[in-house]
Amino acid sequence: MADNIYENLSQLGxxxxxxxxxxxxxxxxxxxxxxxxxxxxxxxxxxxxxxCPLTGQPDFAHLVIDIVPAVRIVESKxxxxxxxxxxxxxxxxxxxxxxxxxxxxDAIEPRWLRIGGYWYPRGGxxxxxxHQTGEPxxxxxxxxxxxxxxxxxx
Numbered sequence: 001m002a003d004n005i006y007e008n009l010s011q012l013g014x015x016x017x018x019x020x021x022x023x024x025x026x027x028x029x030x031x032x033x034x035x036x037x038x039x040x041x042x043x044x045x046x047x048x049x050x051x052c053p054l055t056g057q058p059d060f061a062h063l064v065i066d067i068v069p070a071v072r073i074v075e076s077k078x079x080x081x082x083x084x085x086x087x088x089x090x091x092x093x094x095x096x097x098x099x100x101x102x103x104x105x106d107a108i109e110p111r112w113l114r115i116g117g118y119w120y121p122r123g124g125x126x127x128x129x130x131h132q133t134g135e136p137x138x139x140x141x142x143x144x145x146x147x148x149x150x151x152x153x154x
């Protein structure tokens with residue numbers, strides 16, 4: 001390979017601590033090896049955590065991030081570290097979910113992105129937050145996220 005598309009990565013293959021906050025996290029990307037072939041990439045984070053900005057109590061979510069990349073793809077270790085940086089970050093469910101989508105869009109400018117934030121109950125009410133960047137591209141298989149609605153002990 002004439003050009004090493006991985007040479008600018010600073011986290012992959014190296015010891016990397018969890019950033020102190022989402023603002024300090026670096027979301028890295030590389031050139032998409034198949035930019036002319038529309039396909040979907042799914043990242044699932046079933047143990048996402050953040051903090052309530054008012055009480056400081058932990059909040060938990062199951063995130064499903066669907067991306068149809070264009071020219072660049074997300075480097076998964078940097079995404080993992082970015083998502084982990086929320087564990088000491090205070091923000092409401094809506095803010096966390098939409099901010100994650102925005103950071104990914106800023107980093108790779110995908111053809112399409114959808115995120116489902118399936119939050120576990122706070123105060124007895126589960127809050128689910130959904131965001132997408134528009135209509136999905138034609139010809140791409142977009143599977144259902146298949147996260148069951150919260151049923152408690154039922």
